[in-house]
Amino acid sequence: xxxxxxxxxxxxxxxxxxxxxxxxxxxxxxxxxxxxxxxxxxxxxxxxxxxxxxxxxxxxxxxxxxxxxxxxxxxxxxxxxxxxxxxxxxxxxxxxxxxxxxxxxxxxxxxxx
Amino acid sequence: xxxxxxxxxxxxxxxxxxxxxxxxxxxxxxxxxxxxxxxxxxxxxxxxxxxxxxxxxxxxxxxxxxxxxxxxxxxxxxxxxxxxxxxxxxxxxxxxxxxxxxxxxxxxxxxxxxxxxxxxxxxxxxxxxxxxxxxxxxxxxxxxxxxxxxxxxxxxxxxxxxxxxxxxxxxxxxxxxxxxxxxxxxxxxxxxxxxxxxxxxxxxxxxxxxxxxxxxxxxxxxxxxxxxxxxxxxxxxxxxxxxxxxxxxxxxxxxxxxxxxxxxxxxxxxxxxxxxxxxxxxxxxxxxxxxxxxxxxxxxxxxxxxxxxxxxxxxxxxxxxxxxxxxxxxxxxxxxxxxxxxxxxxxxxxxxxxxxxxxxxxxxxxxxxxxxxxxxxxxxxxxxxxxxxxxxxxxxxxxxxxxxxxxxxxxxxxxxxxxxxxxxxxxxxxxxxxxxxxxxxxxxxxxxxxxxxxxxxxxxxxxx
Numbered sequence: 001x002x003x004x005x006x007x008x009x010x011x012x013x014x015x016x017x018x019x020x021x022x023x024x025x026x027x028x029x030x031x032x033x034x035x036x037x038x039x040x041x042x043x044x045x046x047x048x049x050x051x052x053x054x055x056x057x058x059x060x061x062x063x064x065x066x067x068x069x070x071x072x073x074x075x076x077x078x079x080x081x082x083x084x085x086x087x088x089x090x091x092x093x094x095x096x097x098x099x100x101x102x103x104x105x106x107x108x109x110x111x112x113x
Numbered sequence: 114x115x116x117x118x119x120x121x122x123x124x125x126x127x128x129x130x131x132x133x134x135x136x137x138x139x140x141x142x143x144x145x146x147x148x149x150x151x152x153x154x155x156x157x158x159x160x161x162x163x164x165x166x167x168x169x170x171x172x173x174x175x176x177x178x179x180x181x182x183x184x185x186x187x188x189x190x191x192x193x194x195x196x197x198x199x200x201x202x203x204x205x206x207x208x209x210x211x212x213x214x215x216x217x218x219x220x221x222x223x224x225x226x227x228x229x230x231x232x233x234x235x236x237x238x239x240x241x242x243x244x245x246x247x248x249x250x251x252x253x254x255x256x257x258x259x260x261x262x263x264x265x266x267x268x269x270x271x272x273x274x275x276x277x278x279x280x281x282x283x284x285x286x287x288x289x290x291x292x293x294x295x296x297x298x299x300x301x302x303x304x305x306x307x308x309x310x311x312x313x314x315x316x317x318x319x320x321x322x323x324x325x326x327x328x329x330x331x332x333x334x335x336x337x338x339x340x341x342x343x344x345x346x347x348x349x350x351x352x353x354x355x356x357x358x359x360x361x362x363x364x365x366x367x368x369x370x371x372x373x374x375x376x377x378x379x380x381x382x383x384x385x386x387x388x389x390x391x392x393x394x395x396x397x398x399x400x401x402x403x404x405x406x407x408x409x410x411x412x413x414x415x416x417x418x419x420x421x422x423x424x425x426x427x428x429x430x431x432x433x434x435x436x437x438x439x440x441x442x443x444x445x446x447x448x449x450x451x452x453x454x455x456x457x458x459x460x461x462x463x464x465x466x467x468x469x470x471x472x473x474x475x476x477x478x479x480x481x482x483x484x485x486x487x488x489x490x491x492x493x494x495x496x497x498x499x500x501x502x503x504x505x506x507x508x509x510x511x512x513x514x515x516x517x518x519x520x521x522x523x524x525x526x527x528x529x530x531x532x533x534x535x536x537x538x539x540x541x542x543x544x545x546x547x548x549x550x551x552x553x554x555x556x557x558x559x560x561x562x563x564x565x566x567x568x569x570x571x572x573x574x575x576x577x
Contacts, residue, residue, distance in 0.1 A: 026145070027146050028149035028150060047177055047178035050178070050182060058185065064477075065477070074141070
């Protein structure tokens with residue numbers, strides 16, 4: 001199902017941090033993993049991923065290091081920092097507040113009275 | 114043909130990033146991404162040509178990607194550090210003004226006003242040097258370590274032969290020696306992968322500045338150099354720079370250091386005027402006009418200082434704290450401005466040092482790490498020595514209280530080093546230690562003739 005990109009834009013940082021919480025990854029790996037785990041709903045473009053990742057690194061949420069890969073290549077791996085874990089927790093709380101508010105209005109399964 | 118498409122895509126991305134230093138690293142990551150995408154598509158059954166076309170299509174618009182990355186990668190000064198440096202400089206200026214205001218004449222040769230004017234002039238010159246160092250590519254320290262080492266050494270030798278003697282000591286060697294730890298960081302950097310031999314060469318390299326400190330003779334400088342260079346060398350060994358076992362590497366450094374230290378202690382204790390000076394220091398005679406008069410003066414002022422409120426009056430004999438603009442400024446400040454002023458100064462310096470350590474630990478390249486570490490160490494060691502002396506633990510003669518105490522060359526050298534530190538924090542993230550960059554392969558011509566061999570560059574591999 002095609003999903004409006006606007007729905008995704010605010011929460012990409014959270015999703016990337018969540019991926020990195022499980023282990024260090026390089027850029028392409030993150031896109032593939034996100035696509036796989038969302039059953040093809042989230043198809044992040046490189047043009048969105050890298051500016052976001054680099055901005056997250058500047059904020060101190062992630063840190064990167066080089067690791068030799070096959071074919072003489074050097075891959076840039078990203079690793080979540082303490083600040084990143086804290087940011088993930090904040091984003092999760094924010095998301096839960098937002099999602100439950102939407103659900104209340106839509107009257108979904110978690111509909112509150 | 115295939116690589117052409119990828120190259121022109123990467124070229125377009127790179128062109129959008131205005132800051133040249135950021136280009137290679139960013140482009141290399143995007144290049145890896147395209148390669149991964151292409152390989153995945155080929156695994157799905159596409160031939161290489163189609164896989165490349167598809168991969169480039171999936172990447173999106175190179176100009177848009179480049180522009181977005183350009184917004185993230187802009188050189189930014191570390192404002193907190195810059196504000197701290199300016200704050201300490203202004204505080205120093207205010208303190209020097211206070212000294213000028215309260216004391217009309219400091220010595221026969223220099224009036225308090227001329228000292229204050231010279232202090233201002235030094236700040237102006239120092240700030241110009243800070244700006245120059247800020248825009249310098251700090252990697253030259255790693256590229257030409259031997260040249261820098263030799264130039265500093267020649268300057269030192271010149272001062273030893275021609276410098277003015279003050280109390281039997283060549284003072285001028287202090288300033289090039291303050292730059293030695295940073296030059297030493299570059300020297301250690303050039304010893305990558307050289308194993309135990311590399312560590313030993315670094316040890317021999319250290320003997321050059323150490324010999325100058327001994328010849329000067331300046332024991333404070335020797336102590337300063339020992340600690341600074343030990344910190345740099347120890348960090349390099351523990352970071353695996355020499356590719357040796359950490360324990361053996363540390364033993365190679367510390368066993369000879371310990372022996373030298375013991376031998377020096379023995380030399381001091383067994384004979385000579387140094388033993389006498391130490392016994393005077395330890396005797397604590399507490400007579401204002403006695404052999405231990407300087408320590409007594411300091412202790413007298415400190416004991417009369419109050420936590421809040423100006424220090425209680427000292428009798429006429431005790432009012433002669435010397436060198437208040439230079440060596441004993443802090444004691445004078447504590448006495449006149451209470452212990453709370455001391456706490457404020459310590460807080461300012463600690464903040465700068467701690468921030469410096471945090472940022473240098475974040476450096477990705479070992480060169481950035483070693484240079485920032487060396488500058489922070491130089492700064493910290495000056496502070497520790499100065500503060501100890503001003504609190505009455507006067508084993509050494511003090512260097513400077515960086516950016517605050519009067520000393521034109523000290524100010525200029527310290528500001529230059531801080532400029533270099535800011536330069537590392539500005540560009541350090543974009544430095545790589547490896548000498549060959551993967552992204553630069555695409556810039557190599559297909560066939561190259563070098564040193565009697567023909568090199569054919571096929572993608573990233575070179576066949577001879």
